[in-house]
Amino acid sequence: MSHDSRVAALDSLLEDAGLDAVLATKDASIAYLTGFWGLQMERFFGVTVRKGGEGALIAPSLDRDAVAAAPTGLEKALYDAAKGNGLSTLYETFGSAKRIGVEEDHFIWARAKELTSAGYELVPASDLIMELRAAKDAEEIAAVKHACAQIIAVYEEVWADLKVGDSEADVNAKAAYSLARRGGAHPGPHILFGAHAGDPHGSPGSRTLQEGDVIVADIAAQFDGYWGDMTRVAHAGTPSDWAAKAWDIVKEAYDDAVAATMVGNTARDVDHAQRVIVEAHPEIGACLHGAGHAIGTEIHEPPFLVATSETPLREGMIFTVEPGIYNSEKGGIRLEDDILVAADGPVNLSPSALELRVIE
Structure with a gap:
């Protein structure tokens, strides 16, 4: 249009x-x-x-x-x-x-x-x-998908380069440079290690990656006026029992929330799909936010996938779906993709491996 x-x-x-x-x-x-x-x-x-x-x-x-x-x-x-x-x-x-x-x-x-x-x-x-x-048109949908493709490429660079001893500040700076080099405006990597990852809005700093740390990498940028926003998770060395359990919980919540991102449901239906799973495991961590938000020319735009929103989902809407679980001492796990509400069901515009990647 x-x-x-x-x-x-x-x-x-x-x-x-x-x-x-x-x-x-x-x-x-x-x-x-x-x-x-x-x-x-x-x-x-x-x-x-x-x-x-x-x-x-x-x-x-x-x-x-x-x-x-x-x-x-x-x-x-x-x-x-x-x-x-x-x-x-x-x-x-x-x-x-x-x-x-x-x-x-x-x-x-x-x-x-x-x-x-x-x-x-x-x-x-x-x-x-x-x-x-x-509700996005075909050109807008393609623009969000393009933004996500650039971010996926940056993830591969991050994982290939990341090693124990690297600082959050350096890793985020490299990711921001890679996004900008690819044409990304307002590059927003938010990569946190260990206990820092237990704070969804924590600030990357001088903390270095240690063996046994969980790594939460939230990467976003705007390409040609439209945003992509994703989160992937890795672990330095063999995942701990806590990390493995937290991963399984969040992956189940992610799958159910994505499945609920469909015409006929409301925003709160998507949030409920992830919340009922995450909140059933307080011994692992806390559910600190809704299921996600719409995305387009703004990185966060309404409607928001929260428990109080009765907004009906319409064909052409695009949402981040990003359930997470957070533990102030052990870290956090969050998975995030950009999901299109299509006539025949949800479509992932940011398809890439969903795995608890191990950093050797």
Whole structure:
């Protein structure tokens, strides 16, 4: 689907939503609608879509070349960020529209206050935009699969190079370089050893790999605007009884959660499939997170596979499925793949060996 087709699809929702226009401000939403990726920082970027399908990509003139190259039929409205905050340019793109849908989980309060003071009525519209972004088309699915293929290649480099005595910092730096060399943006390897792996959000540091350590390698990066996100596990030397048992538990949870990632189920069904297995083994470790999250132009995007979500799964959605079990003293085990919700069942977009690899 072209970017202009996505704008038309968004326009088709405005009447029923009671909106005169929508303002998208998230990087990922701007890119979804126009193909343009900017660096926001303190400057204002946005896309307006008015009823009728007209609108604009608003950006500072600093980004004029990238804006000019953006594959969109919308107006390209530039402003001088050294002389203003861009809101007067934004107002011009609204035309006569007054009731504006905004991404309420992103649009900052200070700008919202300025718009309301200028006479605009702001209405939450994040769900409206995500309704379109949630189901991926064939090109988007291929892009996620391509990103995963690059990550799989990096895993092979990591495993081939890893040895006892290596530090987390060095291993992560090498993986990040390999991702970047392959064209990955925002390379995000998160490779932890031993007890550090018992903290899903632990920070890689100076700890070195020791015999008997479990290794949890979560590797993610964005390629051509779309993310891949995977996790694989290894062990330095013969796996301990704990590691072998934890692996079996998580593999069973993974298999059941992937099988549940299908049209007709809800997000909470997928979470329940893994949670009922992991939580049955408190002697091994804890279940510290949901089953996963949607992925696309953002690495984490809704819907989220958590116990509180009744969101129905639709054909074309892509989720990470990533059950894990965590022990603060012994480490963690997590398996993660990117799973497409297809008409005839789940499809793994990141197929590679699922094994407790041994590092000699």
